Amino acid sequence: MTSLKEILVIGGTGAQGIPVVEALSESKRYRVRILTRNGKSSRAQRLSRLPNVTLIEGRQDSQDDLHRALKGVYGAWVNLDSFTLGEKNELFYGIRAYEIARYERVQHYIWGNTAYALKRANWDKKYHFAHGDAKGRISDFILAQGQSGMRSSILSTCPYINTLVDGIFVPKEQPDGSFAWINPAKKGKFPLIAVEDIGHYSLWLFDNVSESAGLDLQVVTDYVSFEDIANTFTAVTGKKGVHKSVPFEEYLTLVEPYPNAPMNWFAGRDVAQDEASMSWRENCTAFWHYYNDGVNGVADLDLLTRIHPNRIMSLEEWMRKVDYDGHGKPGTVLKGLQDLLEGKPMSKD
Numbered sequence: 001m002t003s004l005k006e007i008l009v010i011g012g013t014g015a016q017g018i019p020v021v022e023a024l025s026e027s028k029r030y031r032v033r034i035l036t037r038n039g040k041s042s043r044a045q046r047l048s049r050l051p052n053v054t055l056i057e058g059r060q061d062s063q064d065d066l067h068r069a070l071k072g073v074y075g076a077w078v079n080l081d082s083f084t085l086g087e088k089n090e091l092f093y094g095i096r097a098y099e100i101a102r103y104e105r106v107q108h109y110i111w112g113n114t115a116y117a118l119k120r121a122n123w124d125k126k127y128h129f130a131h132g133d134a135k136g137r138i139s140d141f142i143l144a145q146g147q148s149g150m151r152s153s154i155l156s157t158c159p160y161i162n163t164l165v166d167g168i169f170v171p172k173e174q175p176d177g178s179f180a181w182i183n184p185a186k187k188g189k190f191p192l193i194a195v196e197d198i199g200h201y202s203l204w205l206f207d208n209v210s211e212s213a214g215l216d217l218q219v220v221t222d223y224v225s226f227e228d229i230a231n232t233f234t235a236v237t238g239k240k241g242v243h244k245s246v247p248f249e250e251y252l253t254l255v256e257p258y259p260n261a262p263m264n265w266f267a268g269r270d271v272a273q274d275e276a277s278m279s280w281r282e283n284c285t286a287f288w289h290y291y292n293d294g295v296n297g298v299a300d301l302d303l304l305t306r307i308h309p310n311r312i313m314s315l316e317e318w319m320r321k322v323d324y325d326g327h328g329k330p331g332t333v334l335k336g337l338q339d340l341l342e343g344k345p346m347s348k349d
Ligand SMILES: NC(=O)c1ccc[n+]([C@@H]2O[C@H](COP(=O)([O-])OP(=O)(O)OC[C@H]3O[C@@H](n4cnc5c(N)ncnc54)[C@H](OP(=O)(O)O)[C@@H]3O)[C@@H](O)[C@H]2O)c1
Pocket: 010, 011, 012, 013, 014, 015, 016, 017, 035, 036, 037, 038, 041, 044, 058, 059, 060, 061, 079, 080, 081, 082, 083, 084, 085, 113, 114, 131, 132, 157, 158, 159, 160, 163, 167, 333, 334, 335, 336, 337, 346
């Protein structure tokens, strides 16, 4: 056991972190230390029973906790939670987490990114969404530090395919038994990633440091429009699927968690707000524009298949694999949503 390299996983109880913890544990090449605010949660408890997995209680937004968590580990896999921290705190703690890792002499650092939307959109504010831009800025900062001293890799994800079950892409069952995706998307092809594959990609990044140092690995499963999603759903389930494109105002009113919700609404209703805070509506609007308009570009699918030959190749393959039936299963994917449903948002105070 002592010969295994230890990896700190930040966000390890989350949708994205769970497959990473599982893949590292299964490999038998790594020990895993998960930073969590609550070691007694059902997710933390289940993961702690996997081989070579331990928990350390603490917060992403505490520099003392980050020092404690990063001390003595070989590597770190870091996915901060924008929907709890908000853009400003994520920027600060994202940079501090990297700096603290350097201080603690971590050897390989993987940063969970989504997209630097503003930069990809030539700084057009129409596309500024907080949970992309905070992570994207930090990615640039990390890569700018170079690869001597500590190696770093960026793992860039896109919307989870799994939010067809829990989150923003769950369809609504209609009185006639059909399933409708009602949203402001038009014809755009959205990139979707199956979180099931994120473990394999992360393990590869740790295992192949000579190739992965300095790499920004953009991961995706498939590119689909909402019409494609509805049609694939029909092909897989035999049930009728439809996409209804509606104006933003109509959509936002339908799905806003509560009036004037902030983008980091997982932190609870009493979370502090100021001039820099983005509302849930602003964040959501830019997100839909960004992916619908194809600003994110296209990933290197050949590279992904080389790294992960058994990756899930398509939306259809994923739907068949999970027996997708169109019904939402709230709280089964996103821990932030699960906590809210269980009535315990983990706000700071
Ligand atoms: N939803 C999507 O489609 C999507 C796609 C790509 C990227 N992302 C990005 O992924 C991030 C969220 O990760 P996720 O999807 O895995 O969410 P999630 O399932 O809601 O999990 C949130 C994770 O963050 C941890 N966490 C939250 N606040 C924390 C704090 N103050 N201190 C310590 N841990 C904290 C939670 O740990 P504990 O509760 O155990 O403390 C949990 O592991 C967001 O920044 C989002 O932008 C989301």
